[in-house]
Amino acid sequence: TDHGETLVTDLIICCTGLKINSAAYSATFNDSMAENGALKVNGHLQVDGFSNIFAVGDCTNVNEPKTAYNAGFHAAVAVANIANSVSGKELTSYQTGNVTMLLAMGHDDGVGQYNGFRLPRWFVAWGKSRDVLVWKSWKEMKQKQP
Template sequence: MGAQSSSVEGAHVVVVGGGFGGVAAAQQLKSLRLDFTLIDMRDAFHHNVAALRASVQTGFAQRTFIPYTETFGGHFVQGRVKRVDTDRQVVVLEGGRVQAADSVLVVGGGSTGVEMAAEIKTEYPDKKVVLIHSRIGLADPELLPSVRQEAKEVLLQKGVELLLGHKVSDLTELQLNVTQKNTVVTTDKGERLTTDLIICCTGLKINSAAYASSFSGSLADNGALKVNAHLQVQGFSNVFAVGDCADVNEPKMAYHAGLHAGVAVTNIANSLSGKELTSYRTGNVTMLLAMGYNDGVGQFNGLKLPRCLVAFGKSRDLLLWKSWREMEQKQP
């Protein structure tokens, strides 16, 4: 989010949330020498693209957290945003166990569920892994049909069992992400499964706690902020939304969050200097799915990529090197 003033010297930009979009925005504000503050409730950026592997590979998790202070120094403030006072233009602050399970049920066959099932089966090939999905097609519908089919083939090759066209009928009554031997799960079509661990990957829930009260008139049904072509929040010229909280019709991805940040920061700078604002335009979908450390499927600008290229480009370390580089730190 950006606070607009009549001059560059008098402007101070507040970035709420240190995810991919927030960090990209902060880095660009830093390079433009615009005054800013990055606020996040954690003390480190979480490269959550690698979170799935961190949940199955011992020792991997520590590499996915990159300290904010070493990158942004005094421009970083740790805290939870309580509300945004748009009148005064101020932000008010408030002071997985896989190893023990012999069988795992992954609920949800979108991109996250597909990657999760592949990670588990790659790291623990002897465990029984079942993926249940309410639709017949796996992964994001924005992907090419050939890419979605290839994701299905990779899962089957790895030994993941697929139960497609089924919904878990009692999901709210089940314990998730906790090993509980011989848990019985039923589907809406009467199928009964027995598993030791249930991992839910059924979709993104947007955390709107920081802004819902201040921007109630600008909220979409899913809690995201409605934005115009310049990524300005509906009804505000000096507030921008990027990443998951921006109501843009495209897959929620780190890659897109970075693109949002570039447009938002450019428009903050342009608004301060009186230049014309630029627009964000969605293009052909680019998406890479890591299917364990040794395989992957994906597409770039609408063109299907060879599996070996995705494995080399993303799956080996899940782009951790990129986040460490952008945070201007050396990976341990």
């Protein structure tokens, strides 16, 4: 360790956490940023101070686990709201759901919860660990998996 201590371990899991990289927008949206560099958004996912700019995914200050799963829901709301803005319809809102998390632990094991309910390990292994949902990305991109 940084104090010269030696630890004998079987496994080390590095958990450094994620830091928002705001380099792409910090100059332009400085006034719309939270302290950690996230973009402040309202319930419609509009960036603070702008009605025609939306943010989705990890860069937002939505208070929830930062996952691709949630980013997909953000995207659906932002896309709908861009269309709604253009057609003059009422904007839709993003609601954070209960925590859903499927954690693959190798090919044959995993833990997870869906909408607050703990899932059986075999179910997570069957549903996610075997191929980490790669099929879903191929499907969403309308491509055939080779």
